[in-house]
Amino acid sequence: MFKSKFNDKKFKTNCRICISRLKLVEKKKTEMALKARKEIADYLKLNKYDRARIRVEHIIREDYKVEALEITEMFLDLVLARVGLIQMSNSIDIGLQEPINSIIWVQPRITDDCVELKTVVDELMKKYGKEHIQQCRQGMLDKHISTKLQDKLNQHSPKKSLVENYLIEIARNYDVDFKPDQAALLDDGIPDEVRNGAVPEKPHWDQFDQKKPPSGGPPPG
Incomplete structure (x- = not known):
């Protein structure tokens, strides 16, 4: 039984389709997020703070999702420009390891x-084998x-300080009187045992910096 060969034309065509599709999805999600911000501002006006915070968590996840789609789009652009390197060898070029493995x-x-991204990955499977695809999906090639x-698509709940900063920005954009929860603003996600000095290892403090929202958000209302 003959092994299917990598079809460069099919690969390039579907990469272009995926890029166009992702642009449309990003635009749609961004527009929906802007409408949701107006809804949250209305909740703040009515002092429905708990509902506002729940909705903000959803917006944060959607903002992260849009960023993840933008990263995927960038990787597709890159492999599309370097498809010649993919054709040349059955091993992944070192400069394409991150984009190809990330797409998978x-x-x-x-x-x-x-x-349509499945068709792109199916072509990569023909080139690099089913085992490589499984290793990527099972986290064996995380490096x-x-x-x-990966960070943009994790399932962790947003930090309280980030939620509160979103609320502050939304209230400012819609000229709503809002007093943030000061305790929530101080919630940097650092475990108490680390903060209190019980754990000697010094963490990477930059990952806990919440002075600004995630890149790209929250945008102006």
């Missing part, structure tokens, strides 16, 4: 947003997968 890893996680992409 993210595909099942954004399949609802970009169905060659974009950490930023």
